[in-house]
Amino acid sequence: MVVTTQRRSLAVFAAAGALLLAACGGGETAAPGADRSLSIATGGTGGVYYPYGGGMATVLSEKLGVTATAQETNASVDNVLLVQDGGADIAFALGDTVADAVGGKAQFEGREITICTLGKLYNNFTQTVTTSGTGIRTVADLRGKRVSVGSPGSGTEVIALRILEAAGINPETDIQRSQLGAGETAQALRDGTIDAGFWSGGLPTGALVDLATTGQMVVIPTGEYADELASTFGPYYISEDIPANTYQGQAEPSPQVVVPNVLIVRSDMPQQLQQDITRTIFESKAQLAAVHPAANDLDPATAGDVGFVEVCPGAKAYFDQATG
Known part of the structure; x- marks a missing residue:
């Protein structure tokens, strides 16, 4: 929707x-x-x-x-x-x-x-999330999966597509693509209708706070792609950590692509x-x-x-x- x-x-x-x-x-x-x-x-x-x-x-x-x-x-x-x-x-x-x-x-x-x-x-953090049962732990693992790239016409969608391409994943052919906002992404992960979803937002994002209370949310790092995005598109892309414990169950910092x-x-x-x-x-x-x-x-x-x-x-x- x-x-x-x-x-x-x-x-x-x-x-x-x-x-x-x-x-x-x-x-x-x-x-x-x-x-x-x-x-x-x-x-x-x-x-x-x-x-x-x-x-x-x-x-x-x-x-x-x-x-x-x-x-x-x-x-x-x-x-x-x-x-x-x-x-x-x-x-x-x-x-x-x-x-x-x-x-x-x-x-x-x-x-x-x-x-x-x-x-x-403030800075927006790319927050790519999945649930523990999917086995997805990296962006590369998204190949062949059901992935939300953000609402149509959103900044999340722009960043998500660029990160996927930087990882060598064609958003048109290599994933089963959907376009959901933050709340819809969290609900779809709860329902098991998608495997992972991108969200670009401030910390913390309410929909992800709620999802994390299930004890199943996993944050996928994207920071390794920041330099390539900066080189291709502009210096506004950097890597910065989501601090540990920003979300329930997130014990370690998670490096992410960040944009103001x-x-x-x-x-x-x-x-x-x-x-x-x-x-x-x-x-x-x-x-x-x-x-x-x-x-x-x-x-x-x-x-x-x-x-x-x-x-x-x-x-x-x-x-x-x-x-x-």
Whole structure:
């Protein structure tokens, strides 16, 4: 089953920016109750984007005086297109997907994508999981198996296909391929309808926390492929360990392919609105971390260190102020 993308009507950026400027003289946030809406494109309910985005919607609504909502989507690829086409104002996306988008590569070939980032949020870990009874312990063992590569239009799918190819596995012919989100992958592993599944997300991912309580979940390492992916696609791919005991029964660190998450908007969003959104999110770190611990990684000193997409001028202005 594929998660259905929900598209909602949005406020016009220029009107939202004008409202904020009028309400606060340019430097402060809008008065509570301002009649504006902002839509945040997240991901599936079993991952990190969705609860994190819900937390963002709450703080933006409370502190900017807008009506912000988090929408469930198929994640990164879907989110880039939603922002570009006006189906969302703000979106979570993986760095490799964003790099493809601005470079007109892969799924974005022939598309003009005009986006910028409000900053780097946290790293996504490729979490490839199976159950103990399958005998699968390496990516190479996936050959001939039933494997979920993530929802269609997700950053997980992009990374999964690239890892499989780096391991010499043809995703079209060498596996029985399905396309499931995190929650669906966990349930399919419980039910025995797939043998393994890829997920790219923050730590911990709720759906995998639940799966690990069965005592049967096994995390498959992927970190050995990071250098090849970096050489082929870009330096945003690195190897980093999932710390031991992140999940129940995971006694050892597990090296994984890691890629940063960024928050994106259309490049024509007014600069003051960019700055107000960025400030509100980064200055609400504690409140957001109470929703999901991935928000503990929010850091204005490093959030602008993004080499694959332009940092929005409003976000840069906030980072300069916050670290100056």
